[in-house]
Amino acid sequence: MERISREMMRKWLSVYFILGSQNCKKDPLTVLTEAIDGGITLFQFREKGKNAYTGEKKRHFATKLQSICREHNIPFIVNDDVQLAMELDADGVHIGQEDEKADIVRRKIGHKILGVSAHNLKEAREAIAAGADYIGVGPIFPTSSKDDAKEAQGPSIIRSLRESGIQTPIVAIGGITPENAKEVIHAGADGVSVISAIASSESPFEAARELVKSVKK
Numbered sequence: 001m002e003r004i005s006r007e008m009m010r011k012w013l014s015v016y017f018i019l020g021s022q023n024c025k026k027d028p029l030t031v032l033t034e035a036i037d038g039g040i041t042l043f044q045f046r047e048k049g050k051n052a053y054t055g056e057k058k059r060h061f062a063t064k065l066q067s068i069c070r071e072h073n074i075p076f077i078v079n080d081d082v083q084l085a086m087e088l089d090a091d092g093v094h095i096g097q098e099d100e101k102a103d104i105v106r107r108k109i110g111h112k113i114l115g116v117s118a119h120n121l122k123e124a125r126e127a128i129a130a131g132a133d134y135i136g137v138g139p140i141f142p143t144s145s146k147d148d149a150k151e152a153q154g155p156s157i158i159r160s161l162r163e164s165g166i167q168t169p170i171v172a173i174g175g176i177t178p179e180n181a182k183e184v185i186h187a188g189a190d191g192v193s194v195i196s197a198i199a200s201s202e203s204p205f206e207a208a209r210e211l212v213k214s215v216k217k
């Protein structure tokens with residue numbers, strides 16, 4: 001397997017859904033299946049926060065979500081837990097500034113997809129130098145899905161990264177909805193990453209469809 005091309009990465013970032021057991025109103029497996037039917041392009045398993053599964057329960061839950069992704073050809077990314085990603089032979093890993101260092105993770109995962117969170121130009125440049133295939137930028141808008149989230153920066157952070165010459169694929173995250181998704185795409189993001197817009201929706205299928213439409217417009 002080779003490193004993913006920028007072109008393919010941009011396509012996959014289009015509507016990037018993140019989920020953990022704590023985010024869902026109904027059965028997470030149903031939520032993921034509906035979201036896939038609605039058109040999501042990439043999935044991240046993010047099991048953290050209050051009452052999050054750990055150990056064997058976490059691993060078992062991850063394998064169920066991964067099977068659904070495999071059935072539908074949706075790449076499966078693991079948040080934070082590099083060891084779990086390797087054990088499951090996931091398609092990639094997402095890490096942030098407080099996690100294991102990106103260059104070390106790149107060495108561990110070979111050519112799997114590496115996503116790294118960045119909040120400013122310095123972090124973005126370091127992530128790219130360390131081997132990130134994409135950067136996750138946010139929170140763009142206020143979010144209640146991450147306890148330790150930094151202050152929202154607005155879509156201007158993405159515009160400013162692009163104006164500073166960052167050409168690596170970028171996904172915007174934090175408080176993104178079908179209503180504001182267009183704004184971040186116009187600012188230069190390749191896609192949007194969401195938890196609550198899909199996971200807390202009465203209809204994850206409709207929510208995913210609306211996001212797909214907004215990102216395309």
Ligand SMILES: Cc1ncc(COP(=O)(O)OP(=O)(O)O)c(N)n1
Pocket residue numbers: 016018044046048079080094095096097098099115116117135136137138146171173193
């Ligand atoms: C696509 C994407 N972007 C950013 C994040 C946030 O990662 P991090 O800063 O490590 O915070 P946690 O998600 O680990 O709480 C992400 N998960 N995905």
Ligand SMILES: Cc1ncsc1CCOP(=O)(O)O
Pocket residue numbers: 138139142143144145146149173174175176193194195196197
């Ligand atoms: C994981 C993460 N990183 C920055 S904001 C955020 C949470 C995004 O969740 P939501 O889409 O519900 O605002």
Ligand SMILES: [Mg+2]
Pocket residue numbers: 079080094095096099
């Ligand atoms: Mg993290």
